[in-house]
Amino acid sequence: MRETPGVVIKSKFKVPSTKKKSRQYTTYLDYINRPDAKDSREQFETYHDYMEDETKSSGLFTREDDRLNYEKRRAVRDIFKQAQENGSILWQDVISFDNTWLRETGVLHDDIVDEKRLIQATRNAVEAMLQKEKMVHAYWTGAVHYNTDNIHVHVAIVETSHIRERGKRKPKSIELMKSKVIHSLADRTKEQEKLNAFIRDELIAHKRNRKIQTLPNRVLHPELVRQFKDIYERLPEDKRQWRYNMNGMQPLRESLDHLTDRYIAIHFKSEFQAFNERLEQEVAFHHRSYGDTEKAEHYRTTKRQDLYTRMGNAILAEMRDLSKEQMTLEKIEAPKHPVRRAFNQQKIFNESIYRIERHMNDEFEHLKNQRAFEQLERDIEYGK
Numbered sequence: 001m002r003e004t005p006g007v008v009i010k011s012k013f014k015v016p017s018t019k020k021k022s023r024q025y026t027t028y029l030d031y032i033n034r035p036d037a038k039d040s041r042e043q044f045e046t047y048h049d050y051m052e053d054e055t056k057s058s059g060l061f062t063r064e065d066d067r068l069n070y071e072k073r074r075a076v077r078d079i080f081k082q083a084q085e086n087g088s089i090l091w092q093d094v095i096s097f098d099n100t101w102l103r104e105t106g107v108l109h110d111d112i113v114d115e116k117r118l119i120q121a122t123r124n125a126v127e128a129m130l131q132k133e134k135m136v137h138a139y140w141t142g143a144v145h146y147n148t149d150n151i152h153v154h155v156a157i158v159e160t161s162h163i164r165e166r167g168k169r170k171p172k173s174i175e176l177m178k179s180k181v182i183h184s185l186a187d188r189t190k191e192q193e194k195l196n197a198f199i200r201d202e203l204i205a206h207k208r209n210r211k212i213q214t215l216p217n218r219v220l221h222p223e224l225v226r227q228f229k230d231i232y233e234r235l236p237e238d239k240r241q242w243r244y245n246m247n248g249m250q251p252l253r254e255s256l257d258h259l260t261d262r263y264i265a266i267h268f269k270s271e272f273q274a275f276n277e278r279l280e281q282e283v284a285f286h287h288r289s290y291g292d293t294e295k296a297e298h299y300r301t302t303k304r305q306d307l308y309t310r311m312g313n314a315i316l317a318e319m320r321d322l323s324k325e326q327m328t329l330e331k332i333e334a335p336k337h338p339v340r341r342a343f344n345q346q347k348i349f350n351e352s353i354y355r356i357e358r359h360m361n362d363e364f365e366h367l368k369n370q371r372a373f374e375q376l377e378r379d380i381e382y383g384k
Helices: 025-032 070-085 099-104 115-133 171-185 189-209 215-220 222-233 247-267 269-290 293-332 338-359 361-381
Strands: 007-014 090-097 138-145 152-159
Touching: 007 171, 070 090, 070 138, 070 152, 090 099, 090 115, 090 171, 099 269, 115 138, 115 152, 115 171, 171 269, 189 247, 189 269, 189 293, 215 222, 222 247, 222 293, 247 269, 247 293, 269 293
Parallel strands: none
Antiparallel strands: 007 090, 090 152, 138 152
């Protein structure tokens, strides 16, 4: 059974008719503001002080106001009436919620709705859509309805000047509305920051501070170093291409990804498992909220690709450093005889490794001493 999406947006538009008996835009305002579309006052009076006096509250809200008094309602009706007379299109959006999803996000609790959050989420969504559509002279109003199985928000939009003739909006603009609603009501910033922190603050920072071609890695993880060397020797001649997403790196990306996988398996096995668990939670949230498997899968792919891209660039940065070191040695010890040219690249590579090893002696000695100490502890423990 397919799960109901947390948020669904349906949109349409109405072109002004030249007929005298054409339905006025103000009629739609009356429709979304009708009394039967609201729950009883008693259900919300303990939660919303501003609903205490229904005689002064129509239920409409705008960019500036949560509730409109009589004078402001009249002003809104005049704006819509004038817009229709000027030839503006009337855009109508319905943002519908799965009530279970609202409970999961805390918007609906004990059958009481946090209407302020719904109103603000609608504002965020509409304003983002208008900006993307460049509808700078738009005026809109909305109303929260409770008269169906699913709580929903009606939105009506007109243009007061610089009126466009095209009624259809871009699909991405409507998708942006939906995204803004979801992230306004279900803030996943902390969860997403944890994913980013592993990639940037742990994994990449560790890689930048610890080169792959260290002596401990050559002793303990020779396959890691071998993969590094294999990629290095196949890099394109144009060093400007030594960036993960450059076209020249396309044949080597898979090898870079495998090197990243091995590096993580060695240094961040448990942390990467926790990362994947958090990632799957975010994928599940996307699928639950959007009802779109493709979007959820896209989120997973994008986040993992971010990891491989950043790690790949960190590895390539080390390779650029190695190349600079080789060029320096090449200038100092350029071969004088043509026969030596065939061996020059390997010679320089080995000399670079030697220099790195020389600077890593202390670290290796520490590693040996640590192992000797651990062996001594075991010997003492077993009475040897």
